[in-house]
Amino acid sequence: MKADQELRSLKRGLKVLALLNETETISITELARHLALPRTTAERILLTLLAEGYVQRVPDDKRYRLSAKVCGLADGFSEDCWIVETATPLLFSLTRRIGWPLAIATASGDRMVLRSTTDPATTLWLHRRRVGASIAMLNSSSGLVAYAFAEEAERARLRTMLCTSTDSWNRQRAENDSALDLLIGPVIENGFAFQPPPGNAPEQSIAFPIFMGGRCVASLMMIYMTQAMTSAHVVAEYAPHLRMLAARIGEAATSRQPLDDDGEIRLPDFHAMRGAAELQRAL
Numbered sequence: 034m035k036a037d038q039e040l041r042s043l044k045r046g047l048k049v050l051a052l053l054n055e056t057e058t059i060s061i062t063e064l065a066r067h068l069a070l071p072r073t074t075a076e077r078i079l080l081t082l083l084a085e086g087y088v089q090r091v092p093d094d095k096r097y098r099l100s101a102k103v104c105g106l107a108d109g110f111s112e113d114c115w116i117v118e119t120a121t122p123l124l125f126s127l128t129r130r131i132g133w134p135l136a137i138a139t140a141s142g143d144r145m146v147l148r149s150t151t152d153p154a155t156t157l158w159l160h161r162r163r164v165g166a167s168i169a170m171l172n173s174s175s176g177l178v179a180y181a182f183a184e185e186a187e188r189a190r191l192r193t194m195l196c197t198s199t200d201s202w203n204r205q206r207a208e209n210d211s212a213l214d215l216l217i218g219p220v221i222e223n224g225f226a227f228q229p230p231p232g233n234a235p236e237q238s239i240a241f242p243i244f245m246g247g248r249c250v251a252s253l254m255m256i257y258m259t260q261a262m263t264s265a266h267v268v269a270e271y272a273p274h275l276r277m278l279a280a281r282i283g284e285a286a287t288s289r290q291p292l293d294d295d296g297e298i299r300l301p302d303f304h305a306m307r308g309a310a311e312l313q314r315a316l
Contacts, residue, residue, distance in 0.1 A: 042078075045068065045070070045074075045078055046078055046081065046082060048068055049064065049068070049078050049079065049082065049088075050082070050087065050099070050103065052064070052067055052068070053088065053097070053098060053099050054099065056165060057098060057146075057148070057164045057165035058091055058094075058096040058097065058098045058163075058164045058165060059096060059097055059098075060095055060096050060097070061075050061076045061079060061095070061097075062075075064078075064079065079097050082097075083097070085102075086100055086102045087099065087100060087102050087103050088100055089118075091153070091164065092121065092122065092125045092151075092153065092154065093125065093153035093154050094153045096164075098164065099114070100118060101114050101115050101117075101118035101119075113137075113139040113148055113250060113251050115245075115286040115289065116137060116139075116148075116243060116245070116250065116251050116282060116283075116286045117137060117148045117149045118286075119282060119285045119286040119289075119290075119291065119292050120137060120149065120253075120282040120285075120286070120292060121137075121149045122291075122292070122294075123278075123282075123292045123293070123294050123298075124136075124137070124149065124151050125151050125154050126294040127151075127278075127294065127298060127300060128151035128154045128155050129154050129155070130300070130302060131300045131301065131302050132155055132157045132302065133155070133157055133255050133256060133257050134150060134151050134152050134154075134155055134157065134158055134162075134255070134256045135150075135151045135253070135254065135255055135256075136149060136150040136151065136152075136162065136175075136238075136253075136254045136255075136256065137149040137150075137243070137251050137252065137253055137254070137282075138173070138175035138176075138179075138240075138251065138252050138254065139179075139250065139251045139252070140170065140176070140179045140191075141167065142194070143169065143170050143191075143194050143195050143198040143200065143203050144167040144168060144169055144170055144176075144200075145167060145168055145169075145170055145173050145175045145176045145179065145252070146165065146166070146167045147162055147163070147164055147165060147166045147167070148164065148251070149164060150162045150163070150164060157257075157258065158236070158256065159235055159236050159258070160236065162256075169198070169200040169202045169203045170191070170195065170203055171195060171202055171203045171206040171207060171213075171216070171229070172200070172202035172203070172206075172229060173228065173229075173238075173240075174225075174226045174227055174228045174229070174238045174239060174240035174252070174254060175226075175238075175240045175252035175254055176252075177216060177217065177220050177226035177229060177240070178220060178225070178226045178240045178241065178242045178249070178252040179242075179249060179252055180195075180217060181217045181220040181221050181226065181242075182220075182221075182242040182244075182249035183249060184248065192207055195207035196208050216229055224241065224242070224276060225239055225240060225241045225272060225275070225276070226239070226240050227239055227240075227264060234259070235258060235259060235260060236256055236257070236258055236259070237256070237257060237258075237259050237264070237267075238254045238255065238256045238257070239254065239255055239257075239264075239267055239268075239271070239272065239275065240252045240253065240254045241253045241254075241272075241275050241276055241278075241279040242279060243279050243282050243283045243286075244280075244283045245283050245286055245287050246287065250283075253275065253278060253279040253282065255267075255271060255275055270301050271300060271301065274298055274299055274300045275300070277297075277298060278298050278300075281297075281298070
């Protein structure tokens with residue numbers, strides 16, 4: 034095709050979709066810089082894609098990400114894409130109610146990639162997380178869940194990959210049978226995982242598997258401060274509700290149905306707990 038027959042605006046729109054696929058989220062300023070466009074042009078492209086449903090605003094943030102509608106441009110569809118699309122509005126609603134950040138992560142090679150986080154909806158965090166950030170699989174609660182609930186053949190493939198990982202946490206834990214059993218055994222037994230040792234960090238997380246079609250395709254996390262709650266308290270007061278939430282996300286994503294905050298997920302409100310005001314003032 035001759036250059037004068039090409040639609041420049043279409044080419045720019047496709048470049049934006051490709052860039053979002055690589056970066057997970059992007060702001061108008063970042064897009065303008067990446068594609069060497071005037072800011073007004075970058076904004077117009079994003080707003081057009083937003084109007085057509087191919088991108089969406091990250092709640093409580095000035096960033097954009099791909100929507101599940103993009104999956105329809107491919108032969109198949111991405112399960113984690115549907116999960117993020119289905120769950121994110123409810124997760125933000127719940128965080129505004131309970132205070133603690135909620136997040137979804139999926140496996141990518143030997144790492145877990147953050148696909149959605151409600152950090153912008155709360156001040157109860159010490160280190161703000163960004164969509165697209167990654168962490169070693171065997172050094173994260175979400176990764177322990179992904180490994181523990183993988184199908185047998187998939188787990189064997191993951192084990193081989195983790196043994197040759199460039200990340201020392203992955204490699205050392207995967208190579209040591211007894212150490213790996215100590216990490217994974219309780220996860221399979223309890224149905225959830227905490228951030229693995231060393232566990233002296235001021236922030237901790239608990240993760241639950243999200244299933245679609247009988248397969249674990251993502252991990253749901255709640256991040257909390259160890260100064261505010263013990264692990265035992267989280268297991269007693271939060272774990273049953275988070276387990277239910279993970280199941281509902283998987284069911285809704287499987288059926289391509291929206292997931293509304295109907296009040297059935299009764300996570301405790303941290304703001305109502307004793308000491309909550311003092312902790313928030315200290316942040």
